[in-house]
Amino acid sequence: MHKTEGLDFSSVTTFNLDEYVGIPPNHPHSYHTFMATYFFNAVNIPTENRHIPQSTAVAHEEFCEQYEAAIVNAGGIDIQVLGIGIDGHIGFNEPSSSLGSRTRIKTLAQSTLKANASHFGGTVNAVPKMAITMGVGTIMEAKQCLLLANGESKAEAIAHAVEGPITAEVPASVLQMHPRTVVIIDEAAAAQLKRVDYYKQVYANKQKLLSQGH
Numbered sequence: 001m002h003k004t005e006g007l008d009f010s011s012v013t014t015f016n017l018d019e020y021v022g023i024p025p026n027h028p029h030s031y032h033t034f035m036a037t038y039f040f041n042a043v044n045i046p047t048e049n050r051h052i053p054q055s056t057a058v059a060h061e062e063f064c065e066q067y068e069a070a071i072v073n074a075g076g077i078d079i080q081v082l083g084i085g086i087d088g089h090i091g092f093n094e095p096s097s098s099l100g101s102r103t104r105i106k107t108l109a110q111s112t113l114k115a116n117a118s119h120f121g122g123t124v125n126a127v128p129k130m131a132i133t134m135g136v137g138t139i140m141e142a143k144q145c146l147l148l149a150n151g152e153s154k155a156e157a158i159a160h161a162v163e164g165p166i167t168a169e170v171p172a173s174v175l176q177m178h179p180r181t182v183v184i185i186d187e188a189a190a191a192q193l194k195r196v197d198y199y200k201q202v203y204a205n206k207q208k209l210l211s212q213g214h
Contacts, residue, residue: 053132080142088170092133101135
């Protein structure tokens, strides 16, 4: 839309959820590179409005505090786009993460290392063992959260996050407490939901109301 219709991103400010610790920004599998390849290089977001955790920051604790402050100074996050790990993590907030946590360094779980190994030549030992991530508490302060998932491998995590108890063992489950969370999933990721027919009914009714101008 930016290229064909002139959609303007010049006033947009972005904050990435996370970045690996110990690899340079220009590493082919850093999130700096990912964002540049799939988003920043295609739109007109000013460089100074792009915020990604610094993977090689020396004073990590100080940097994390500055990252939190930058979010506040920007007016907070309007929409937080989230994926979900097979163990229910959001960002790199692994199971057992504090539900009130802030931006910090986290050690990655073995399941996350295995899941991300495909980006590092299929070798688990090549995946960085730590990452800087926004905390669960930071994520929950966004005005709206958008959780995206697809595929059978995410079905169990989605079921626990949407219908299970709110627990640090499934960090995504805290989104049940957010007043404006939207979950977008395919049929495969929805396979273990017990009330999927009801959710489809809710969605259909909402679309009907919107079409009527409500």
